[in-house]
Amino acid sequence: MIAASQKKSEEILSRRKQVVPNAIGIFNPGTAVSASGSLITDADGREMIDFAGGIGVVNAGHCPPPVVEAIARQAARMIHCSFNVATYELYLQLAEKLASLLPHGDHTKVMLTNSGAESVENAIKIARQATGRQAIICFEGAFHGRTMMAMTLTSKVGYKLGCGPFAPEVYRLPFPDYYRQGNGLNLDEFSDIHIRELEEFFHAYVPAEEVAAILMEPVQGEGGFNVVPKRYLQQLRQVCDKHGILLILDEVQSGFGRTGKWAAYEHYDVIPDISTWAKSMGSGMPTGAVIGKAHIMDACKPSTIGGTYPGNPVCCAASLATLQYMEEININALGERIGDIVRQRFNQFKSRHEAIGDVRGLGAMMAFELVKNKDPFQPDGDSCKRLISYCAAHGLIVINAGIHGNIIRILSPLVIGDQLLHKGLDILEKGLESVLK
Numbered sequence: 001m002i003a004a005s006q007k008k009s010e011e012i013l014s015r016r017k018q019v020v021p022n023a024i025g026i027f028n029p030g031t032a033v034s035a036s037g038s039l040i041t042d043a044d045g046r047e048m049i050d051f052a053g054g055i056g057v058v059n060a061g062h063c064p065p066p067v068v069e070a071i072a073r074q075a076a077r078m079i080h081c082s083f084n085v086a087t088y089e090l091y092l093q094l095a096e097k098l099a100s101l102l103p104h105g106d107h108t109k110v111m112l113t114n115s116g117a118e119s120v121e122n123a124i125k126i127a128r129q130a131t132g133r134q135a136i137i138c139f140e141g142a143f144h145g146r147t148m149m150a151m152t153l154t155s156k157v158g159y160k161l162g163c164g165p166f167a168p169e170v171y172r173l174p175f176p177d178y179y180r181q182g183n184g185l186n187l188d189e190f191s192d193i194h195i196r197e198l199e200e201f202f203h204a205y206v207p208a209e210e211v212a213a214i215l216m217e218p219v220q221g222e223g224g225f226n227v228v229p230k231r232y233l234q235q236l237r238q239v240c241d242k243h244g245i246l247l248i249l250d251e252v253q254s255g256f257g258r259t260g261k262w263a264a265y266e267h268y269d270v271i272p273d274i275s276t277w278a279k280s281m282g283s284g285m286p287t288g289a290v291i292g293k294a295h296i297m298d299a300c301k302p303s304t305i306g307g308t309y310p311g312n313p314v315c316c317a318a319s320l321a322t323l324q325y326m327e328e329i330n331i332n333a334l335g336e337r338i339g340d341i342v343r344q345r346f347n348q349f350k351s352r353h354e355a356i357g358d359v360r361g362l363g364a365m366m367a368f369e370l371v372k373n374k375d376p377f378q379p380d381g382d383s384c385k386r387l388i389s390y391c392a393a394h395g396l397i398v399i400n401a402g403i404h405g406n407i408i409r410i411l412s413p414l415v416i417g418d419q420l421l422h423k424g425l426d427i428l429e430k431g432l433e434s435v436l437k
């Protein structure tokens with residue numbers, strides 16, 4: 001699998017240094033020329049197993065044939081005219097499909113966007129207009145994107161250095177992080193305490209009647225696959241209802257089969273007022289969506305939401321084909337099955353390495369966390385970095401997460417076969433033995 005020479009990859013990476021700003025992150029030291037299913041071929045012809053999935057974008061695999069065909073067919077017919085200028089059916093078909101898969105109450109409306117960050121930006125604009133309130137509450141460890149409002153809502157300081165001032169009227173709550181703060185409580189008691197703290201927050205920081213929305217990822221993505229406890233999210237829904245606050249759930253990373261369901265929130269029996277989407281919706285085409293209750297979505301004043309490209313016909317065709325393909329292959333069952341395999345293997349790793357402090361996730365959104373001295377508060381980002389390099393040298397692309405970069409997360413395509421999945425997990429296992437010895 002490993003080619004002797006990595007000359008071309010090295011040359012590409014050094015050209016990158018010359019012409020691309022250093023600040024654009026390098027999560028993995030590889031290159032890519034082509035990709036198919038769960039494999040990426042690099043510039044030197046090496047086939048790499050992909051556990052990063054383009055950061056959660058290719059749940060349906062790299063270049064699924066029906067999606068490739070739909071893109072080519074639509075590109076030949078109409079690439080762009082702008083939905084503001086002329087109404088085309090593809091936008092409606094995609095909106096109808098999303099509303100039927102992910103209903104938000106009796107009547108659901110959908111606006112399309114170009115990215116996750118843009119979905120979040122628009123969700124906030126919609127929530128503010130619908131409530132006539134300004135404050136937004138978000139969480140520690142959250143990641144919502146890199147546009148100005150999305151960056152404000154993002155927690156990781158390292159992603160924001162020197163970029164302020166940030167948007168006003170954004171308040172941050174501690175995330176109910178059971179691994180770090182559980183302190184021997186059971187999960188329900190722990191959740192109750194966090195909900196009580198939220199009610200206190202309304203007295204100490206911002207009155208509930210001034211809060212437009214609470215924004216949360218049901219499973220934090222960049223934050224390290226922290227899963228919101230079920231009771232917490234259910235009670236959060238009730239708190240929002242009590243105070244007329246909108247609940248926005250960000251499903252950009254957790255959506256479309258990743259957790260074994262279309263939406264991670266389906267695990268919670270909770271329906272948000274608004275939700276945000278992108279990534280695997282378009283198999284790599286830049287597209288996203290805001291889905292919401294119709295009366296909330298319709299509270300916006302004309303032209304306060306939209307743009308030149310959102311709902312681009314080629315992206316719509318790719319998304320429609322992706323969703324249809326996902327239904328055909330039963331993506332949710334695949335997510336569940338892959339999650340079971342990965343969780344079992346990760347738990348085996350944990351039983352052998354005390355440096356693995358936690359194994360967690362929902363469905364196939366699985367991660368393990370490396371710490372020193374068995375202490376959740378001593379993150380081991382260096383070992384994580386070395387593990388990623390080991391894997392890269394041995395044919396596996398994997399990326400980290402967490403504000404300290406000490407968490408290995410799996411976002412492999414969900415179409416990955418058992419053999420390739422285990423082969424990738426074997427590399428990870430040998431990497432742990434090598435790095436932690």
Ligand SMILES: Cc1ncc(COP(=O)(O)O)c(C=O)c1O
Nearest residue numbers: 115116117143144145221252253
């Ligand atoms: C939960 C979540 N929201 C929003 C975003 C931003 O999406 P994008 O990079 O498409 O702007 C991300 C990206 O990783 C994400 O994980």
